[in-house]
Amino acid sequence: MVPPNSNSPEGSSNCGREMELDRIAVIGSGNWGSVAARLAATNARRLPCFQDEVRVWVYEERLSTGELLSDVINMTQENVKYLPNVKLGPNVVADPNLESAVKNATMLVFVMPHQFIDETCEMLKGKIRPDAKAISLIKGMELRDEGPRLISREINDQLGIDCSVLMGANIANEIAVEQFSEATIGFKDDKETADKWVQVFGTPYFEVTPVQDVEGVELCGTLKNIVAIAAGLVDGLGMGNNTKAAIMRIGLREMIRFSKLMFPTVQDATFFESCGVADLITTCFGGRNRKVAEAFAKHGGKRSFDELEGELLNGQKLQGVLTAAEVSSFLKAKNWEESFPLFSSVHAIATGLLPPSAIVEYAELRKIVGTPELHV
C-alpha cells in the first residue's frame, strides 16, 4: 500500500507543477466511478502536486435502509450499493451537489453511464473552472442528427475544455481489489496533461499508458460493448468457444472498420493496446453486457434487456444495447448495414426483430436490410 501524504522522490520528481495544487473531482459514483475515485484518492494522498481531498458527485438515491447513499459513503468510506466491501479512502468526500462537487477542481473525471452525460454537462455549464482539464472513462456515444458523437467530443463542445479518455480491460471489481490490470489514455495533443492523468490513475497494480489517438481509444471502449452483447448471446445459446472466438474476431473487424470510417486518423496500433483486444476479451468473458445478453438468449428473447438489466444488475447500467442502437441508426442512414452484420444483428436481436440465434445467421439479417451494395 502507498503511504498517505508521502513526499517520495517519485512523487516530487514527477509532479513538475507550478504553485497551485491540482484538485480532482470525480463526476459519477457507480461501480467504475467508485474504483476511479479510489485510484485518484490514493494518488492524491501520495503525490504532493494534488490536494488531498477528492470530491465525488453522487447521483443521490435512498437505499432500502432509508439512508441516503452519499451519507453512507461519507460515514463508512464505502459505496455500499455500487462497490460494497471496498474502502474508497479517507480523503474521498461524497457530494450529492454537482456544483459544490466540482468547485475549484482543476481535473474533472467523467464516469457515468453515457446516457446521462448530456444532462450532466448542461448542469455543469458555468460551474467549472475554464482552465479545468477533463478525462472521460465513459464507454458509449451520443446520437446526434449528424450521426454518433464521441463523449469526449460532447464534453469538449458543451463545456469548452480539453478532454482525454481512459479505456482498457478494466472490470471495476477486479481493480478494486488491486489485481494487476492495464489501461490506455487517449489524448489529442497535450502530452503534459496526459502524463498528469497517468499520475492520477497509475499505481503498481494499474499500469496506464498514454497514446496520441483519442478517437481510436474511445471507439475501442465504446464499440466492444456491442461485441460483448453478441458474445453473451452465444453463451446463452449454449454454443462453444470456437463460436465465441469467431464472434469476437468478426466484432473486432467491425470495430476497426467502423472506427476508421468515422476517423481515418485512427491507428492500427491502438487496437493492440489495453483499450483494444484486451478490453474486448475481458468484457466478452466477464462483463455486465455479456451477463445480461446471456440471460436474454436463455429466455429466448422473450424478456427485454431493460427488464433483465434491472433484475440482474442492482442499479448498474448496460451500455452495449444503446450503443448498438446508436451505431445502427448511423449505419442505416448511410446504407452500410450489410458491411456491419454483427453490429446490425445485435441491434435487430435486442429490439426483437430477430431471434437470439440470428447472431450466427447473418442470412436472416439480409432479409431485413435487403441487399444494398457494399459501400465499405
Ligand SMILES: NC(=O)C1=CN([C@@H]2O[C@H](COP(=O)(O)OP(=O)(O)OC[C@H]3O[C@@H](n4cnc5c(N)ncnc54)[C@H](O)[C@@H]3O)[C@@H](O)[C@H]2O)C=CC1
Ligand atoms: N463497471 C465497470 O467495470 C466499468 C465501467 N465502465 C464504464 O464506466 C461508465 C460508468 O459506469 P459505472 O461507474 O460502472 O456505473 P454503474 O453502471 O455501476 O452505475 C450506474 C450509475 O448511474 C447513476 N445514475 C442513475 N441515473 C442517473 C442520472 N440521471 N444522472 C446521472 N447518473 C445517474 C447511478 O447513480 C450510478 O452511479 C460506463 O460508461 C461504463 O461502460 C468502464 C470500465 C469498467
Ligand SMILES: O=C(CO)COP(=O)(O)O
Ligand atoms: O468496460 C468494461 C471492462 O473494461 C466493463 O464492461 P461491462 O459494462 O460489460 O461490465
